[in-house]
Amino acid sequence: MxxxxxxxxxxxxxxxxxxxxxxxxxxxxxxxxxxxxxxxxxxxxxxxxxxxxxxxxxxxxxxxxxxxxxxxxxxxxxxxxxxxxxxxxxxxxxxxxxxxxxxxxxxxxxxxxxxxxxxxxxxxxxxxxxxxxxxxxxxxxxxxxxxxxxxxxxxxxxPAVDPEVAHAWRQMVRQQGRVRVAGLAEETGWSRKRLWSRFRSQVGLTPKRAAQLVRFDHAAHRLAAGEQSASVAATSGYVDQSHLHREVRAFTGVTPNAVAQAQWLDVDDVAWGRGRAGARRLRVG
CATH class of the missing domain: 2.60.120.10 (Jelly Rolls)
Structure with a gap:
């Protein structure tokens, strides 16, 4: 095959x-x-x-x-x-x-x-x-x-997404989730309420939750690459290490240390060009 x-x-x-x-x-x-x-x-x-x-x-x-x-x-x-x-x-x-x-x-x-x-x-x-x-x-x-x-x-x-929704999503990705929803609304010319409603219906998450997911993704890959959680929190837009801990647990149900060892991320640098400088051996059992 x-x-x-x-x-x-x-x-x-x-x-x-x-x-x-x-x-x-x-x-x-x-x-x-x-x-x-x-x-x-x-x-x-x-x-x-x-x-x-x-x-x-x-x-x-x-x-x-x-x-x-x-x-x-x-x-x-x-x-x-x-x-x-x-x-x-x-x-x-x-x-x-x-x-x-x-x-x-x-x-x-x-x-x-x-x-x-x-x-x-x-x-x-x-x-x-x-x-x-x-x-x-x-x-x-x-x-x-x-x-x-x-x-x-x-x-x-x-159906295609609205150009305004597409712009908001791309800005979130470009800025690694560190965006203000009110600022995105101003950029699109929409009200915050309208952007919130259209974004959620077309993307599946509210703009705030989507931005948190993008930020979490960057943090998870930095943790998986071996960075300490305090450093990741300080440079990824979190208020402090406790904030990072709460958000990681909200998305995964586990701690940042557990995410750093997650088997799911072991092949990301090979398959998706993300995360590690070199893939570790997967733990199986």
Whole structure:
């Protein structure tokens, strides 16, 4: 399944395939993961400022925070809480989709925020056909191409976000979450109330919560890169270390030290170009 793609071995435990330039989509990142061990992996999904589409062709599953619902293909919304990825023989396509793109592709809105939704719930029979095409693909690049076709079709058929909403989101990302909502409203020419309402309906979070998520993401990757929490808090826009601690716990349910060791972030620098100077060995068991 690996011919034709860029493949990297992460500490002998994960192979990571990356898409060729020809199959990439603006606002979207894709990667393929295959475990190189038969030991059971159980890792918390760390919130990220994008929706994550996943399709597993092995025995990998994403389980909700209550442990009552699991799926091998679906979409994890923004700020997913305690969702976990589990499996012994994982062979998974992951697609990270900017909320600006997701609004058209999924019709994502407030009701989708933080949710874990199966592809069948979103697309019905079309999801089944897409999965079948991915199963039949002869390489990761073919799988990426199927995903690209699906995303581009959704973008062309779905509603675009308001330019004002897109501007507010891009400013949040550009400034790593350290923005004032009132200032964003002034830049767009909208009232704070209107921006709040339209942003939430199209992105799935309020502007304040979205900015917190973007800030948390940068802080989490700096923690994972080995920086001390006091330093991260001081340079990431938090009032103090306690403020960072509270926000990390609000998004993940764990401490900054636990986030720094999160298995979910171990391959970020390889798959998504984020986080670590070098991927650590994943802890499995």
């Amino acid at each position: 690996w011919p034709g793609g860029t493949v990297r071995d992460v500490a002998g435990l994960w192979d990571v395939a990356l898409p060729a330039e020809a199959v990439r989509v603006p606002g979207v990142s894709m990667a393929g993961f295959r475990s190189r061990t038969d030991r059971f992996v159980d890792m918390q999904v760390v919130p990220y400022p994008a929706l994550t589409l996943f399709v597993d062709f092995g025995d990998g599953r994403v389980v909700d925070d209550a442990g009552s619902r699991w799926m091998d293909s679906g979409v994890v919304g923004l700020a997913p809480g305690g969702a976990r990825g589990r499996g012994r023989s994982i062979d998974c396509l992951q697609v990270r989709i900017s909320p600006l793109v997701a609004h058209a592709v999924f019709g994502a809105g407030a009701e989708f925020s933080g949710a874990m939704v199966s592809l069948e719930e979103l697309w019905g029979r079309e999801a089944v056909r897409t999965r079948e095409r991915m199963w039949e693909a002869g390489s990761w690049q073919e799988r990426f191409a199927v995903a690209r076709e699906m995303l581009l079709r959704g973008q062309s058929e779905g």
